[in-house]
Every structure is written in structure tokens, then in C-alpha cells.
Amino acid sequence: RALEASSSARAAPTIFENEFSLKDRVALVTGANRGIGLEMALALTEAGARTVYCVDLPKERGEEFQRVEAYVGKMEGKGRLEYISADVTDQETMWKIGEKIGSAEGRMDVCIAAAGILKGDMSCLDYPAERFKEVLAVNVNGVLYTAQAAGRQMAKFDNGGSIILIGSISGSGANQGHPWVSYNTSKSAVLQMARSMACELGPKRIRVNTISPGYINTTMTGQFLEKRPELLEKWCSNNPMGRIGRPDELRGATVWLASDASTFCTGSDIVVSGGHHAW
Numbered sequence: 001r002a003l004e005a006s007s008s009a010r011a012a013p014t015i016f017e018n019e020f021s022l023k024d025r026v027a028l029v030t031g032a033n034r035g036i037g038l039e040m041a042l043a044l045t046e047a048g049a050r051t052v053y054c055v056d057l058p059k060e061r062g063e064e065f066q067r068v069e070a071y072v073g074k075m076e077g078k079g080r081l082e083y084i085s086a087d088v089t090d091q092e093t094m095w096k097i098g099e100k101i102g103s104a105e106g107r108m109d110v111c112i113a114a115a116g117i118l119k120g121d122m123s124c125l126d127y128p129a130e131r132f133k134e135v136l137a138v139n140v141n142g143v144l145y146t147a148q149a150a151g152r153q154m155a156k157f158d159n160g161g162s163i164i165l166i167g168s169i170s171g172s173g174a175n176q177g178h179p180w181v182s183y184n185t186s187k188s189a190v191l192q193m194a195r196s197m198a199c200e201l202g203p204k205r206i207r208v209n210t211i212s213p214g215y216i217n218t219t220m221t222g223q224f225l226e227k228r229p230e231l232l233e234k235w236c237s238n239n240p241m242g243r244i245g246r247p248d249e250l251r252g253a254t255v256w257l258a259s260d261a262s263t264f265c266t267g268s269d270i271v272v273s274g275g276h277h278a279w
């Protein structure tokens with residue numbers, strides 16, 4: 001039967017446009033007020049998603065978000081972004097958000113867990129317990145609760161789905177001069193979380209993968225470089241492409257993983273780093 005499934009010819013050949021299309025799909029994206037999360041939310045909308053629910057910490061929509069929201073509003077016949085204020089570390093709230101989306105839309109197709117924090121630059125020998133807990137709460141627990149919120153709805157509607165967890169090249173390596181013990185530990189956990197969830201949810205046709213970016217120009221890296229500007233040169237010289245990346249350079253991997261163009265890809269880590277590996 002397995003052989004049959006893998007060799008079953010399609011009734012009619014599809015063109016790339018169909019396979020990559022997210023027409024009518026519904027998505028949940030966290031950390032979507034700015035940076036990588038926002039860029040990914042926009043990419044899903046441009047690929048045809050009906051509604052992209054953008055979760056971020058309670059605050060006014062940022063300027064970056066408002067600009068993208070206005071742009072999406074002008075895209076005729078395309079979907080919309082819906083902003084939800086919530087903290088991903090609150091499991092109950094995240095599950096409720098999933099349920100609300102499920103009842104409003106009657107489906108859940110794509111989930112991107114992009115909310116993350118970087119608090120480090122302190123020796124691993126002195127790293128305070130509270131800060132370690134704080135980073136893991138967002139980067140690990142928050143990612144799990146987000147995946148649960150969407151995955152429970154995907155399972156309920158029994159229509160498959162694609163969950164994308166945002167890892168990092170810091171999840172499989174560590175850089176000298178970057179005392180990021182909490183961040184690196186958390187991103188490593190995300191890679192393993194995706195593999196575990198992929199094994200469990202495969203029979204339900206729910207795929208779970210990670211995208212691991214290298215250094216990308218966002219507020220997160222900007223704030224870090226403000227304190228240690230000398231590192232930019234190091235990041236660029238360590239990169240075969242001689243530069244850091246832009247958030248929009250993650251769009252292709254995002255749409256590919258979210259769409260039917262990647263239906264046999266699960267438990268995988270897609271590295272988008274310009275060839276830079278942290279170790």
C-alpha cells in the first residue's frame with residue numbers, strides 16, 4: 001500500500017502555481033508584529049491565504065505591522081491579517097486562540113511559531129536562573145503552546161496541516177564570542193520538538209518542520225549590535241555570502257513548507273543562512 005501511495009499518479013498534472021498556492025488557507029503566526037514573523041505572515045497572504053492571525057505581545061500594532069496591513073488591504077482579492085494580542089507563554093490563552101480561529105474559520109492549515117527572545121551576553125557560569133527560565137518560557141514553552149493551539153485544530157478538522165517552528169543556526173552550533181547559553185539551548189530544543197511532533201502527527205497528515213535562519217537584519221539583531229557593533233563584521237566575514245540576511249529572504253522557504261509543494265517533508269530543518277553555520 002505504501003508503494004501504491006508513493007507512486008500514485010496525479011489525475012492531472014499540476015503546475016507550480018497550484019502547488020505553491022495557499023488559496024483559502026487559514027494561518028496562525030506568532031511574533032508577527034515585526035521582523036521575521038511579520039514577513040512570513042505577509043508571504044502567506046501573498047500566496048493566497050484567506051486569513052493570517054498574527055499574535056504578538058499586548059501592545060499597539062507597530063509601525064512595521066501597520067505598513068504591511070495597509071499594503072495587504074490594497075491587494076485585491078487577497079486575504080487579510082488579523083492582529084491578536086497575547087503572550088505565547090500562556091498555554092490556556094494560546095489554546096483558546098486556536099479554538100476561536102477554528103470556530104470562526106472552520107479550518108486551520110498553517111502555523112508559524114516565530115515569537116522568540118534573545119537575552120544573553122553573560123557567561124554561562126553566571127547566568128541567572130530567572131533569565132534562563134524567561135528565555136526558555138518564550139522560545140520553548142511558547143513554541144510548544146503555539147504548535148498545540150494550531151495542531152489541535154488541524155487534528156479536529158482532519159484536513160492535515162503544516163506547522164513551522166522557527167529555530168536558528170544557533171540550535172545546532174554555537175559561536176565563539178557569543179555567550180548565548182539560554183538562546184542556543186532553547187533553539188536546540190525547538191529542533192528536537194519539531195522532530196518529535198513530526199513523528200507523532202505524521203499519521204494525521206500534520207507536518208512539523210523548522211526553518212533555521214542565520215543572522216537576519218531585524219530589531220532582535222539590531223538591538224544586540226547596538227551593544228556590540230564590532231560583531232557585524234564578524235558575522236559578515238564568517239558568511240560565504242559576505243553579509244547578513246533580510247527577512248524577505250525567508251519567504252520562499254516559508255511558502256514552500258506551508259504549501260502542498262512540500263507534502264512529503266516533515267521533521268526537517270531548512271537552514272536559510274547564506275551558508276553560515278554557527279559552529
Ligand code: NDP
Pocket residue numbers: 030031032033034035036037055056057059086087088089113114115116117138142166167168169212213214215216217218219220221
Ligand atoms: P524580533 O525581536 O524582531 O521580533 C520578535 C517578535 O516576537 C516581537 O514582536 C516580540 O514582541 C514578539 N514576542 C516576544 N515575546 C513574545 C511573547 N511572549 N508572546 C508573543 N510575542 C512575543 O525578532 P526576529 O524577527 O529577529 O526573530 C523572530 C524569530 O526568529 C525568533 O524566534 C528568533 O529567535 C528567530 N531567529 C532570528 C534570527 C535573526 O537573526 N533575527 C536568526 C535566527 C532565528 P516585543 O516587541 O514586545 O518584544
